[in-house]
Amino acid sequence: MNKEERRKEFQSMTSQERQELILIKMKAKGIEVGSGVPNKKYDSEEVYELIHIANCFPELRTKDK
Numbered sequence: 001m002n003k004e005e006r007r008k009e010f011q012s013m014t015s016q017e018r019q020e021l022i023l024i025k026m027k028a029k030g031i032e033v034g035s036g037v038p039n040k041k042y043d044s045e046e047v048y049e050l051i052h053i054a055n056c057f058p059e060l061r062t063k064d065k
Contacts, residue, residue: 019057026050 001009010018026033029047033054 015057019059022050022054022057026054 010021013021023033029050031047031050
């Protein structure tokens, strides 16, 4: 699947589906929500994007999950 197809699929999802997908991808990469460090450069652009997207959803930052 190319970048444009992934973008269209992501945009067609509900907010809840997006959040779940993001959490699954972050968990697979060993990333915890809120683990981003300001001014830190990440080796993978995808990791940086996932952290940035997750920060847009405050409900993902709760520790009760």
